[in-house]
Amino acid sequence: MRRIVITGMGAITPLGNSPKELYSNQLEGKSGAGPIFRFDAKTFPTTFASQVKGFDLAQHIQGSEAFTQCGLNTKFALAAARYALEDAGLLQNSKVNRERIGVYLGSGEGSHDFPNLSAALAAGTPESGFKVDPVAFWKSALATFGPQHEYEMEMHTTSGRLANYFDLQGPNYTCQTACAASGQAIGEALELLRRGDCDIMISGGSHSMIHPFGVSGFNLLTTLSLRNHEPTKASRPFDLNRDGFVLGEGAGMIVMEELEHAQARGAHIYAELVGYGTTADAYRVTDSHPDGRGAAECLRLALQDAGLKPEDVDYINAHGTSTQVNDRAETIAIKHVFGEQAYKTPISSSKSMLGHLICAAGVVEMITCVMTIQNGVMPPTINYETPDPDCDLDYIPNTAREKKVNVAVSNSFGFGGQNVSLVVKRFQ
Amino acid sequence: MPRVRRRAVITGLGLLTPLGQDPESFWNALRAGTSATRRISYPDASPLPCQLSAEVGPFKPKDLIQHPDPTKAKTFQKQVNNLMARTVVMGLCAGQLAFRQAKLSLTEGIIPERFGVEFGAGMIASELDDLGRAARMSVDPETKRPELKHWGTVGIKEIPPLWMLKYLPNMPSCHVSITLDARGPSNTHTLSDAASLMALGEAYRIIERGACDLFVVGGTESKMNPLSLARHNLFQMLSKRHHEPEKAHRPFDRDRDGSVLGEAAAALILEELDRAKARQATIYAELVGFASGVDRTRDGKVMANVIRKALHEAQIEPSQVDHVNAQGLATPFSDRWEAKAIHEVFGDKTPVWCLKGNLGTSGAAAGAVELLGSTLALHHNEVPPTINCEHPDPECRIAVHNQGIKPLQKPYVVKLSFTDMGQTAVAVLKKWE
Incomplete structure (x- = not known):
């Protein structure tokens, strides 16, 4: 089987715009959360989020004016992809066949134009009553919506923009499996490379749901933390008093490459991707399976794919969203697969610091795993204060811990029941 | 010893289209050269620049969708009504129809962990x-x-508390996996017009590598919703031929002036060959090639290369292909672009069939619905005509099959789908004999 390695990484996150910053801020236990500045959320049930600070695409790529109408998701993706490709020595590298470089993103949609959409809705709704008159709605919407903005919201545009801007003519995929999306993208990209469909894939994800409809939607589902008085303490995976996740945003990209191809061109190799498992809960759209049925099976499949046993795993980067249900089910799933070994395997949740980057969560956590293998320090789970009897594993509470990590596992579980586990290994 | 390649065949078809809600009526309508385009069903659509559409007729989800647990039937029907947008309901119907048409049973013969779901879907607009x-x-x-x-x-x-769950693009595949207890891989591809063909390609790869034996693969999209209609009228080139709706979507015709928004859902059962044989399933066709790539220069060169890669995987020459099932968006630029790619690989002799004159464009569902058309063509040994291509554009140097019903002459079909950004997907089907 063809071996696949990581030869480049890029990240635009609430904790920094490079893998190095992202990682060192996690080692210090910093939180990216703060009051929402993307829109006026002061009266919303949740008023804070974990946001990318001071982002200006012009500082990251040339010709950024061509992308002014793009959503933040596409802008983050362009910036993160630039750094990943540059890191891998693939920006404008004409020695590499561009038809053999593909893209696989797990990325979300752009955000609705709240002022004009809400005005069009209001224009069509009678003062008393619920039925919206489409004619009044259309008159307002067609006169005020920006055509280019509406187009750029479409989900194929992000991977399309990347392919067109960076000249990546190989296979081009975009998937949207909610919180599992970029993990699933990396996994399927791994399989495409193993099969030989191309030699290089840039994979990852990008998303921002920190807009009025995103926050409204998650608030209505009661999945967001309401700890408005202390945002940095709100994401507390595995802690007894967790009350929901903190919405994050950002992008991460990794360059994945067939080993011999990478070696032949003298590329720097960060780590090797050795295992991928994916399953569906087939349970409910609202909850994950209470016994972590699908999660356990995908963990097992990923280890089997990697040819590794639980005792070979040095570190698990958990999905760890800080919701009651996820953290309990994930703990059960890990115990189910790891048995007694579960208690000896350090686990942490990057979401305690970064918040939940939704479609981009999996890739940013994969980058964290790679940095952990490179540097030998595992990031902590912050805000872990009160143990939950149902969550009784070693979650690396509050302080980073030194350990030589050869094998790391990253979990991502999506709303609706898609599960992904990835195994990454020190390159030898 | 080379590893024996696992093969994948199509053993079930399910659909909800403007031309019928079962394979037979769909096929008959295609044979008859029927167009589904009408004036849009909104009583007053006067603000919309394009007031044409190809809509799925009335259907009763209650009769089409079942929950495996009969004790939950009532709450489930409530969920269907309140928790699923029209696109989601349509996708779920198509998935379940395909499952039943393939004569699969929930109670025997399926290992849930080896049963997956792959769908193409787009943005689902809020009601x-x-x-x-x-x-x-x-x-x-x-x-x-x-x-x-x-x-x-x-x-x-x-706002309804579960509002967001009604509209997530991964919901069609989630509900299919839940109601059919499919616990294998589940993915949702959101690559616009290429989405459902990408879903098919991925399911094919997963069966090939042995991670799964059985898939529901589909696509679903409805734009018959005021918000979608507004958005698509703003950024998509749509036909203004209001005086003759049935002739509005004119693929490769010199007088084409844009697409007609349609809606559709289609699903098929993709099954590992030995499994299908063992249960004596009806096999409609074999999927023998797939490729994807990006034609960023918009000159058809890379699109042609993607077609060649898919043919290479199928181990066939262009001369062995009966027809190319084209995208045919019917915008001046897109058809010319597509024709260049087809011409580069096939010259101007291989027949080109396009179903969008009949069905309009259903975005993420289009690839699956149109592929189903060619699957039926392989099965029935004949190819219905492309409609509304009355005066083929001389700048599209391809042989559009636009006259009568053509007998199937060769055992292979190529399906091409691509996005306005050049993302291209190609699948090759082989007649099962």
């Missing part, structure tokens, strides 16, 4: 009535516009 009240209540007496400070307090309370 206006779910948000209208929230917007109205948020209007500020001073500015006369909805303001966030009111939205956060009084507006948000007017």
